[in-house]
Amino acid sequence: MKNLILLSHPHLATSHAHTLIVDQIKDLPDTVIHHLEGLYPDGQIDAESEQAACTRAERIVMAFPFWWHSTPPMLKHWQDEVLTEGWAYGSDGGRALSGKLLQLVLTTGGAQYRPGDDPHFQPAALLRPLQATALLCGMNYAEPLILPNIVHPRDHALHEDEENRILAFAEQLQALLEAP
Numbered sequence: 001m002k003n004l005i006l007l008s009h010p011h012l013a014t015s016h017a018h019t020l021i022v023d024q025i026k027d028l029p030d031t032v033i034h035h036l037e038g039l040y041p042d043g044q045i046d047a048e049s050e051q052a053a054c055t056r057a058e059r060i061v062m063a064f065p066f067w068w069h070s071t072p073p074m075l076k077h078w079q080d081e082v083l084t085e086g087w088a089y090g091s092d093g094g095r096a097l098s099g100k101l102l103q104l105v106l107t108t109g110g111a112q113y114r115p116g117d118d119p120h121f122q123p124a125a126l127l128r129p130l131q132a133t134a135l136l137c138g139m140n141y142a143e144p145l146i147l148p149n150i151v152h153p154r155d156h157a158l159h160e161d162e163e164n165r166i167l168a169f170a171e172q173l174q175a176l177l178e179a180p
Contacts, residue, residue: 001030001031001032001053001056001057001058002030002031002057002058002059002177003028003030003031003032003057003058003059003061003177004032004034004053004054004056004057004059004060004061005025005031005032005033005034005061005063006034006036006060006061006062006063006075006078007022007033007034007035007036007063007064008035008036008037008062008063008064008071008072008074008075008078009035009037009064009065009072010037010072010073010074012035012037012038015065016150016162016163016166017065017107017147017150017166017169018063018065018107020163020166020167020170021063021105021166021169021170021173023170024167024170024171024173024174025170025173025174025177028174028177028178031177032053032057034050034053036074036075036078037072037074040074043074043077045077045078045081045082047081047082047084050078050081050082051082051087051096054082054096054097054100055096057100058100058101059100059101059102059103059177060097060100060101060102060103060139061103061104061105061177062075062102062103062104062105062130063105063106064105064106064107065106065107065108065109065150066106066107066108066109066126069126070126070129071130079133083097083133083137088136088137089136089137089138095137095138097137097138097139098137098138098139099138099139099140100139100140101139101140101142102130102133102134102137102139102140102141102142103142103144103145103176104127104130104142104144104145105144105145105146105173106144106145106146106147107146107147107148107150108123108146108147108148108149108150109149109150109151123144123146127144145169145172145173145176147165147166147169150162150166
C-alpha cells in the first residue's frame with residue numbers, strides 16, 4: 001500500500017468538508033483510509049494491526065480538523081498507543097517508520113491559521129509537536145496541506161464558493177496521493 005490515511009474526525013457524518021474530501025479520495029488505488037473513530041468507537045485501538053498497516057505504507061497521512069490547536073482526541077490516542085518505544089523510536093531498534101513520509105492534511109475553523117496572519121497562530125508553530133514526532137520516528141515530514149476557514153454549523157447549507165474551495169483542496173490532496 002502506498003498511502004495510509006489516518007482520518008480522525010469525531011463528527012464525520014456532519015462534516016461537509018471532510019465528507020467531500022473522503023469522497024474524492026476513497027477509491028484511489030493503493031490508498032487505505034482508517035477512520036479512527038469509526039474503527040474504534042470504544043477507544044480500544046488495535047495497536048498491532050495499526051502498526052502493521054503503517055509498516056506496509058510508504059506515506060502516512062494524518063487527516064483531521066484542527067481541534068483546539070491540535071489533533072482530535074482519537075488521533076492523539078492513536079499516537080500514544082501505536083507509536084511505541086521499541087517499535088517507532090528508541091535506542092533498542094524501534095525504527096519501523098524510518099524513511100516513511102508523514103503528511104498532515106487538515107482543515108481549520110478560523111482564518112487566523114493562514115500563513116501571514118496572526119503570528120501566534122501560525123500552522124508551523126502549532127503543528128511542531130507532530131513534526132517532532134515525525135523526526136523522533138525517523139520519518140520525513142512533508143509540508144502540511146491546510147484548508148483554512150471552514151466553519152459549518154450542523155444544519156448549515158454549504159455555499160457554492162465554499163464547496164468549490166473544498167473540492168479544489170480535495171483535488172490537490174488527490175494529486176498529492178497519486179504522486180510518486
